[in-house]
Amino acid sequence: MPRKWGAALLAMTLAAATAACARPGPDPATATTSRGSITVWLSNNAAEVAWGTKMVDAWNRAHPRERIKVQQIPAGKTSEEALSASIIAGSSACLVFNTSPASVPQFQKQAGLVPLDDFPGAERYIRERTGPRADQYRSEDGHFRQLPWKSNPGMILYNKKIFRKAGLDPEHPKLATYRDFLDTSRKIVESGAAPAAIWPSAGSEFFQSWFDFYPSFIAESGGKPLVEDGRPQFDSPAGRRAATFWRTLYREKLVPQETFQGDAFGMGKSAMASGGPWAIVAYKHSIDWGVVPFPTSDGRPASRISTFSDEKSAAMFSACEHRATAWDVLKFATSRQQDGAFLAATGQMPMREDLAGTYPDWFAKNPAYTTYAEQADRTVEVPNVAGSIDVWQTFRDAWTRSVVFGRERPEAALRGASRDIASILAEY
Amino acid sequence: MSIPAIRATGDAPTPAPTGQRADTPTQRTRPRRKFPLPRPGALFVSPYALFLLVVFAVPLGYTLWISFHRFYFTAPGAEFDAPWVGLRNYQDVFSDPVVLRSFLNIAVFLAINVPLTVVLSLVLASALNAKLPMRSFFRAAYYVPYVTASVALVAVWQFLFGAEGLVNNLLGDLAPDPSWLVNPVLAMPVIAVFVAWKQLGFFVMVYLAALQSVSKELYESAALDGAGRVRSFLSVTVPGVRPATTLVAVYAIITGANLFSEPYLLTGGGGPDHASASPVLVMYQRGIEQGHPDFAAALGVVLVLFVVVLSLLARKLTEKEG
Numbered sequence: 001m002p003r004k005w006g007a008a009l010l011a012m013t014l015a016a017a018t019a020a021c022a023r024p025g026p027d028p029a030t031a032t033t034s035r036g037s038i039t040v041w042l043s044n045n046a047a048e049v050a051w052g053t054k055m056v057d058a059w060n061r062a063h064p065r066e067r068i069k070v071q072q073i074p075a076g077k078t079s080e081e082a083l084s085a086s087i088i089a090g091s092s093a094c095l096v097f098n099t100s101p102a103s104v105p106q107f108q109k110q111a112g113l114v115p116l117d118d119f120p121g122a123e124r125y126i127r128e129r130t131g132p133r134a135d136q137y138r139s140e141d142g143h144f145r146q147l148p149w150k151s152n153p154g155m156i157l158y159n160k161k162i163f164r165k166a167g168l169d170p171e172h173p174k175l176a177t178y179r180d181f182l183d184t185s186r187k188i189v190e191s192g193a194a195p196a197a198i199w200p201s202a203g204s205e206f207f208q209s210w211f212d213f214y215p216s217f218i219a220e221s222g223g224k225p226l227v228e229d230g231r232p233q234f235d236s237p238a239g240r241r242a243a244t245f246w247r248t249l250y251r252e253k254l255v256p257q258e259t260f261q262g263d264a265f266g267m268g269k270s271a272m273a274s275g276g277p278w279a280i281v282a283y284k285h286s287i288d289w290g291v292v293p294f295p296t297s298d299g300r301p302a303s304r305i306s307t308f309s310d311e312k313s314a315a316m317f318s319a320c321e322h323r324a325t326a327w328d329v330l331k332f333a334t335s336r337q338q339d340g341a342f343l344a345a346t347g348q349m350p351m352r353e354d355l356a357g358t359y360p361d362w363f364a365k366n367p368a369y370t371t372y373a374e375q376a377d378r379t380v381e382v383p384n385v386a387g388s389i390d391v392w393q394t395f396r397d398a399w400t401r402s403v404v405f406g407r408e409r410p411e412a413a414l415r416g417a418s419r420d421i422a423s424i425l426a427e428y
Numbered sequence: 429m430s431i432p433a434i435r436a437t438g439d440a441p442t443p444a445p446t447g448q449r450a451d452t453p454t455q456r457t458r459p460r461r462k463f464p465l466p467r468p469g470a471l472f473v474s475p476y477a478l479f480l481l482v483v484f485a486v487p488l489g490y491t492l493w494i495s496f497h498r499f500y501f502t503a504p505g506a507e508f509d510a511p512w513v514g515l516r517n518y519q520d521v522f523s524d525p526v527v528l529r530s531f532l533n534i535a536v537f538l539a540i541n542v543p544l545t546v547v548l549s550l551v552l553a554s555a556l557n558a559k560l561p562m563r564s565f566f567r568a569a570y571y572v573p574y575v576t577a578s579v580a581l582v583a584v585w586q587f588l589f590g591a592e593g594l595v596n597n598l599l600g601d602l603a604p605d606p607s608w609l610v611n612p613v614l615a616m617p618v619i620a621v622f623v624a625w626k627q628l629g630f631f632v633m634v635y636l637a638a639l640q641s642v643s644k645e646l647y648e649s650a651a652l653d654g655a656g657r658v659r660s661f662l663s664v665t666v667p668g669v670r671p672a673t674t675l676v677a678v679y680a681i682i683t684g685a686n687l688f689s690e691p692y693l694l695t696g697g698g699g700p701d702h703a704s705a706s707p708v709l710v711m712y713q714r715g716i717e718q719g720h721p722d723f724a725a726a727l728g729v730v731l732v733l734f735v736v737v738l739s740l741l742a743r744k745l746t747e748k749e750g
Binding site for chain 1: 500501502503504505506508526583586590591592606607609610612696697698699700701702716717718719
């Protein structure tokens with residue numbers, strides 16, 4: 001009897017496991033021309049959700065047979081983990097308006113994304129909307145698996161109240177050169193105006209370098225990405241200067257080695273923060289803030305400084321059964337009108353060419369955003385290469401070891417990371 | 429005067445007279461059943477057997493299979509190659525400095541956590557077994573951390589051991605630099621103490637239960653022979669709860685080797701510079717965050733073997749006659 005029971009249990013389990021594993025995705029040939037109701041996922045940013053809800057209402061009024069259901073991306077440590085899990089489970093939404101370009105190669109490897117340029121006119125649409133910057137978002141095989149949607153160009157936000165408390169001029173902050181930035185930071189911490197001059201996360205997650213080293217390196221190098229033409233670029237004089245600058249901040253305890261649990265800038269624990277235009281909405285009622293570009297060793301003018309885009313794309317996922325509808329929704333949601341509505345609702349920069357010239361009235365009414373709009377034309381993306389996450393993780397490990405905790409000289413760490421990343425790129 | 433170690437008899441059944449088997453001749457001569465388990469028994473155990481099969485056996489077998497292949501997770505219906513790579517994933521695991529560091533970290537963790545857990549919980553259980561004022565309150569108080577969510581407890585410890593935390597404020601100039609949670613030497617010991625404190629309530633309960641089976645006559649005999657409290661504790665209590673000590677040690681090793689939440693939350697993902705990374709945390713980072721389930725599967729298999737060996741060793745040591 002037990003043997004029979006055991007055999008029955010085993011058969012049931014294997015059948016269930018096989019059924020679960022064998023769940024097929026939609027047939028691409030049918031799905032490409034299919035129309036019907038779709039689901040769209042948005043980030044949990046309140047302003048984005050407000051915009052998305054209105055956008056969906058507008059679409060649903062005009063398309064009662066192809067209705068959109070809008071939801072927030074399922075909760076996870078990061079959106080990318082939740083999206084990866086949904087790809088594997090075959091439960092992702094048709095469209096996700098918050099896809100990190102760094103994760104696109106991994107999602108592509110998982111067969112989770114639909115090439116957008118399979119739709120007629122898609123390539124032209126993407127290039128006309130975004131301009132030459134769109135090429136940064138092509139996969140290595142030349143396809144567009146993401147539509148560059150919006151950016152949050154990284155700049156240095158500062159708290160004017162804390163600057164005043166430290167005896168600094170908040171209207172003319174000295175933050176342009178490394179030397180000025182360090183002197184200002186010392187005054188802030190030594191005066192006790194704030195425990196930290198700036199407080200980026202010291203964590204070892206692969207994406208944390210996008211908010212400390214990467215914008216510094218892009219600014220210092222005149223717009224170099226981490227990897228170009230299959231070769232790491234950061235083991236260079238510009239990379240070493242940027243790393244040494246941050247090492248000085250950590251060594252002099254102007255930046256804490258602990259990760260703050262919460263928003264250090266919002267809670268007045270740090271005088272500065274690396275942030276995009278989302279911060280204007282977030283802090284407009286709580287902080288009297290100013291914004292400047294990332295510093296460079298020679299203090300070059302703002303008009304010559306590039307930064308990290310912190311861009312998020314819109315992508316179509318392979319679980320989508322009604323892809324013709326999804327493509328139309330994608331175009332509707334990134335139309336000139338909806339981009340304007342998104343800009344007004346969130347303050348984040350749609351990935352459009354000549355943004356300030358496209359929405360002149362809005363920028364005239366909201367001058368605080370003009371600095372960001374100008375910076376948005378000079379942004380650099382994460383490299384769109386296979387093994388992207390491995391590349392960033394390798395870099396971050398070297399960064400925390402050397403720059404944050406001082407267990408290795410930054411120059412040696414950059415050299416080692418460059419060598420390791422070259423191996424990773426060759427392996428992929 | 430020395431008191432020899434005495435085995436607890438507790439509520440053990442009365443042994444049969446020497447030279448005589450406990451089972452009756454009738455039982456001995458009864459023909460063996462064809463199936464040792466009666467049908468209702470099989471029915472009763474089948475839900476749990478099914479649960480074990482689905483939740484443990486199948487995933488373990490699948491993990492083993494993945495660990496010998498170049499594998500990644502894909503969308504349903506996607507065609508991809510998962511070539512056999514032999515021991516390549518295991519080679520990657522054993523040559524990865526972060527993995528090796530994580531096993532060293534766990535060794536440090538276990539070396540601090542397991543003895544601390546065993547000693548503290550036994551001492552506290554003995555104290556709480558005595559007639560104390562507010563005994564029920566203390567029993568509940570020690571149990572509270574065990575049933576409280578880790579996230580909430582971690583927030584308390586960050587408040588205590590953060591650079592600007594209460595402990596550093598009390599220590600003043602004596603505070604370690606770098607601070608506790610970002611100090612490569614101190615981060616893991618802090619986690620070991622944290623986990624010992626968090627789990628203490630459960631292990632105190634285990635020992636309290638075990639103490640109820642230690643015969644009071646043994647304490648009286650020890651007292652008649654002139655043993656003080658410490659001698660009674662060492663010679664009566666400690667050997668009397670030896671099976672519980674085995675359970676506590678093995679359970680502490682298993683939970684310790686599967687450490688995840690504490691380095692994930694308390695030290696920001698195994699920091700500083702992987703000084704508090706655990707093998708399970710590395711599995712999560714490589715398998716989920718970085719998309720290398722084959723590497724994570726091989727590491728998981730190694731960890732299972734590591735835990736089995738350590739648990740057998742602990743059992744051997746704690747069950748050894750005193």
